[in-house]
Amino acid sequence: MTARVLVLNCGSSSIKYRLLDMGDGEVLASGLVERIGEESSLLVHRGTSRIERPGSCATHAEGMRAVLDAFAEAGPSLEGITAVGHRVVHGGSRYSTPVLIDDGVEQAIEELSPLAPLHNPANLTGIRVAREAFPGPPHVAVFDTAFHQTMPPASYLYAVPREWTDEGVRRYGFHGTSHAYVSRAAAGLAGRSLAETNTIVLHLGNGASASAVRGGVCVDTSMGLTPLEGLVMGTRSGDLDPALIPYLVRTRKMSVDEIDDALNTRSGLLGLCGANDMREVWRRVDAGDADAAEAVEVATQRVKKYVGAYYALLGRLDCIAFTAGVGENDHRTRALSLAGLHPLGIELDPAANAVRSAEPRTISTPGSAVRVMVVPTNEELEIAGQTLAVALGQRT
Numbered sequence: 302m303t304a305r306v307l308v309l310n311c312g313s314s315s316i317k318y319r320l321l322d323m324g325d326g327e328v329l330a331s332g333l334v335e336r337i338g339e340e341s342s343l344l345v346h347r348g349t350s351r352i353e354r355p356g357s358c359a360t361h362a363e364g365m366r367a368v369l370d371a372f373a374e375a376g377p378s379l380e381g382i383t384a385v386g387h388r389v390v391h392g393g394s395r396y397s398t399p400v401l402i403d404d405g406v407e408q409a410i411e412e413l414s415p416l417a418p419l420h421n422p423a424n425l426t427g428i429r430v431a432r433e434a435f436p437g438p439p440h441v442a443v444f445d446t447a448f449h450q451t452m453p454p455a456s457y458l459y460a461v462p463r464e465w466t467d468e469g470v471r472r473y474g475f476h477g478t479s480h481a482y483v484s485r486a487a488a489g490l491a492g493r494s495l496a497e498t499n500t501i502v503l504h505l506g507n508g509a510s511a512s513a514v515r516g517g518v519c520v521d522t523s524m525g526l527t528p529l530e531g532l533v534m535g536t537r538s539g540d541l542d543p544a545l546i547p548y549l550v551r552t553r554k555m556s557v558d559e560i561d562d563a564l565n566t567r568s569g570l571l572g573l574c575g576a577n578d579m580r581e582v583w584r585r586v587d588a589g590d591a592d593a594a595e596a597v598e599v600a601t602q603r604v605k606k607y608v609g610a611y612y613a614l615l616g617r618l619d620c621i622a623f624t625a626g627v628g629e630n631d632h633r634t635r636a637l638s639l640a641g642l643h644p645l646g647i648e649l650d651p652a653a654n655a656v657r658s659a660e661p662r663t664i665s666t667p668g669s670a671v672r673v674m675v676v677p678t679n680e681e682l683e684i685a686g687q688t689l690a691v692a693l694g695q696r697t
């Protein structure tokens with residue numbers, strides 16, 4: 302039997318999971334438990350058969366028990382799985398590669414929680430619960446920040462007092478497993494060796510980030526100390542003038558927590574036009590909503606600015622790869638983000654761009670110097686692959 306890896310992604314109130322056959326990447330089972338800790342939780346399991354079950358999982362431990370029950374009831378069996386891979390949002394400067402989890406790694410993830418207060422504690426809870434539930438297979442932490450650890454100081458340093466930097470204030474970047482997977486897949490789709498391919502990855506989902514990848518190595522990315530910086534997102538502002546914060550404190554008498562919440566959950570597309578789901582934003586644009594039209598302009602212009610900046614940084618650009626919910630599905634966002642870049646050798650083919658497909662594909666003209674493509678991301682497969690490599694390394 303080929304190796305099978307269980308990938309777990311524990312959020313503050315959810316557990317998402319996927320069981321992968323590493324021979325061919327087939328998804329053997331997937332599912333999620335959502336609304337953990339709320340009045341009624343919901344488990345959806347797609348295994349040998351499908352289960353959809355309301356429940357009352359008060360804790361992640363109960364949620365994990367429900368997942369194990371679902372596997373026992375609706376298959377496939379988890380017996381003999383090779384490894385369990387955990388998505389961990391923040392690995393700080395400490396982790397540039399995935400690691401086998403032991404008590405020390407758990408402690409490090411806990412110590413990094415101030416940098417990702419919404420994510421790391423939930424990831425850690427998931428790890429603790431899963432290690433108890435599955436004591437057999439090795440557990441591996443795969444960090445969202447790890448791929449970006451190759452950035453040079455010119456990219457990761459903020460121009461702030463050195464003592465802040467010494468305490469960990471710097472750009473880390475996120476969505477790293479997606480940027481790693483997509484940049485590799487883009488080189489493959491272009492028929493080029495990864496080492497000789499320069500790519501800008503545009504991960505445009507509810508969260509959004511761009512990265513500049515030279516020969517498979519990340520040289521810059523748009524998210525920073527936290528996932529708030531950079532592109533305009535569903536509910537996050539992305540880049541803004543940091544002086545806005547003292548301004549709000551002084552004029553609106555807002556607390557730090559209120560500002561933090563507003564910039565993370567009430568800004569971005571939602572702040573600009575009242576909708577954070579891109580499909581709804583377009584519905585409003587099509588109905589003549591001026592705010593929605595402006596929201597699209599702000600968001601796509603921001604993408605374009607990053608494309609220009611990263612092109613300059615890379616010096617030579619071979620590929621631009623769109624990925625994630627918006628990047629994979631929204632041809633209008635793709636077209637606006639790259640509109641007018643013909644002089645830079647970036648030329649979309651409108652017909653190819655309009656094709657709807659779940660496959661990786663090229664959407665630039667044959668004459669475009671830069672190959673533009675849509676590459677569906679597969680973070681779970683990337684996490685599973687990295688997990689397996691660590692698990693096998695550990696055994697030999």
Ligand code: AMP
Pocket residue numbers: 505506507508535577578579580581625626627630631
């Ligand atoms: P993600 O965070 O990667 O799951 O992406 C979620 C975002 O993708 C949401 O804003 C969705 O509205 C957007 N999305 C999904 N499908 C489409 C589509 N067909 N057209 C435009 N946006 C889409």
